[in-house]
Amino acid sequence: MAFHPPLRDDLRGDAPYGAPQIDVPHLMNVNENPFPPSPEFIAHLQEAVGRAATGLNRYPDREFLDLRARLGAYLAADADLPAPIPAEQMWVANGSNEIMQQVFTAFGGPGRRALAFAPHYSMYPEYARNTLTEFVTEERGSAPGFELTDQMVLAGIERHDPTIVLLTSPNNPTGTALSLDLVRTAARTLEERGAILVVDEAYAEFRHAGVPSALSVLDEHPNLIVSRTMAKAFALAGARVGYMAAPRPLVDAVRVVRLPYHLSAIAQAVAHAALDFTDELLGSVAFLRQQRDELAAFLTGRGHDVAQSDSNFILFGTFADRRAVFEALLQRGVLIREVGPDGWLRVSVGSAEDNQAFRTALEEIDPA
Missing domain, CATH: 3.90.1150.10 (Aspartate Aminotransferase, domain 1)
Structure with a gap:
C-alpha cells in the first residue's frame, strides 16, 4: 500500500x-x-572564512552584535542619517527571505492578516501561508505608473484590518519607489491599530538620487520595520545575508522566533568581509x-x-x-x-x- x-x-x-x-x-x-x-575581495574573503573555520567545532555567536553594529553604521551612511542605527535595533538572517519569515512568525499566525499591494513580490503570500497567516491584497494604480497612494493604503487598511502591512520600495516587480509621506501615514494609522508596517527595501541602493529611504523616519514610528539585503547591490546573492532595522521591541520579538544559532559563522564572516569592501562591492x-x-x-x-x-x-x-x-x-x-x-x-x-x-x-x- x-x-x-x-x-x-x-x-x-x-x-x-x-x-x-x-x-x-x-x-x-x-x-x-x-x-x-574581484580577486582582491576573494582573497580577503578567503582569509576571513579561514579564520572562522578554525572555530567551526563551536556554535556561532548567536547575537552577533558587532555585525549588527556595522550594518547599522552602513545604513546610516546610505540613508544619510545623523547617527548610526544601534546594534540592538538591527537583526540579520539568511537572506531577507528569512527576515520576512521571522517577522511573519512573530507577528502573524492564525487569526491574523497580512496586506500587500499587487503586483508584489511573489514570495509574500508564501510567508503568510507558511505561518498560517491570512494573506490579502489590494491593487496598485494602473499601468504604467503602478502608483500607490495614501488613499489606496488607508482604504486597504480599513477594509482588511491587517496585523502586518507590506510596502515595497522600490517595488518588485514594478520598480516603483514610495514617498516618506506615504510611509508616515501608513505607520501612524497602523500604530493606532496595534499593527506593524514592513517596508521591504531590497533594492534601495539602486534608487535615483534624492529618493528617500524609509530609514529616514525609523525613529518616528515604534511599529516600523525596514528590511534590506546584501544579495543585490553588494553582489552577494550566493551568500544569503539579509537584515532589518526596527525599534528594539520589534527586534527582540523577532529574536524570540529565530532558530538556534541560525546565522552561521561562515555567513557572519562573509558579511564582515563585505563591509570591509563596501566601496568596491557597491x-x-x-x-x-x-x-x-x-x-x-x-x-x-x-x-x-x-x-x-x-x-x-x-x-x-x-x-x-x-x-x-x-x-x-x-x-x-x-x-x-x-x-x-x-x-x-x-x-x-x-x-x-x-x-x-x-x-x-x-x-x-x-x-x-
Whole structure:
C-alpha cells in the first residue's frame, strides 16, 4: 500500500518557489548584480572564512552584535542619517527571505492578516501561508505608473484590518519607489491599530538620487520595520545575508522566533568581509543605474510601456503573448522573467554585454 505523507491540506498541490535557472549566456531574470567579486575581495574573503573555520567545532555567536553594529553604521551612511542605527535595533538572517519569515512568525499566525499591494513580490503570500497567516491584497494604480497612494493604503487598511502591512520600495516587480509621506501615514494609522508596517527595501541602493529611504523616519514610528539585503547591490546573492532595522521591541520579538544559532559563522564572516569592501562591492551601482535608465529609454523609444524604476530591473510591456516573447529571447541566449500583470515582462539590468544582447534579441523578434 502506498504511503501518503500527512502534508498540510493548504500545501497540497503547491510547487516550491523558484525562478527558472537555465544555463544561457545572458542571465537577466532574478535581479542579480552581474559583476562577480574581484580577486582582491576573494582573497580577503578567503582569509576571513579561514579564520572562522578554525572555530567551526563551536556554535556561532548567536547575537552577533558587532555585525549588527556595522550594518547599522552602513545604513546610516546610505540613508544619510545623523547617527548610526544601534546594534540592538538591527537583526540579520539568511537572506531577507528569512527576515520576512521571522517577522511573519512573530507577528502573524492564525487569526491574523497580512496586506500587500499587487503586483508584489511573489514570495509574500508564501510567508503568510507558511505561518498560517491570512494573506490579502489590494491593487496598485494602473499601468504604467503602478502608483500607490495614501488613499489606496488607508482604504486597504480599513477594509482588511491587517496585523502586518507590506510596502515595497522600490517595488518588485514594478520598480516603483514610495514617498516618506506615504510611509508616515501608513505607520501612524497602523500604530493606532496595534499593527506593524514592513517596508521591504531590497533594492534601495539602486534608487535615483534624492529618493528617500524609509530609514529616514525609523525613529518616528515604534511599529516600523525596514528590511534590506546584501544579495543585490553588494553582489552577494550566493551568500544569503539579509537584515532589518526596527525599534528594539520589534527586534527582540523577532529574536524570540529565530532558530538556534541560525546565522552561521561562515555567513557572519562573509558579511564582515563585505563591509570591509563596501566601496568596491557597491562600485557597480552607479553603472547599473545608468544602464537601467538607458534600457528604459530604449524600450520607451520602441513604443513599449515602461514602469518608472528605482531598482536594477525594468518592467515593460505590453505583449499579446508574453510567453512567446520570453521563449524567443531565451532561444537567443537571453533569460528574462515572466512576472507581473498579464502582458508584461521584467528584465534585470546586466553588464553592458548583457544589455546589448537583450536589445539585439528584442529587435530581432519584435521589429519596431
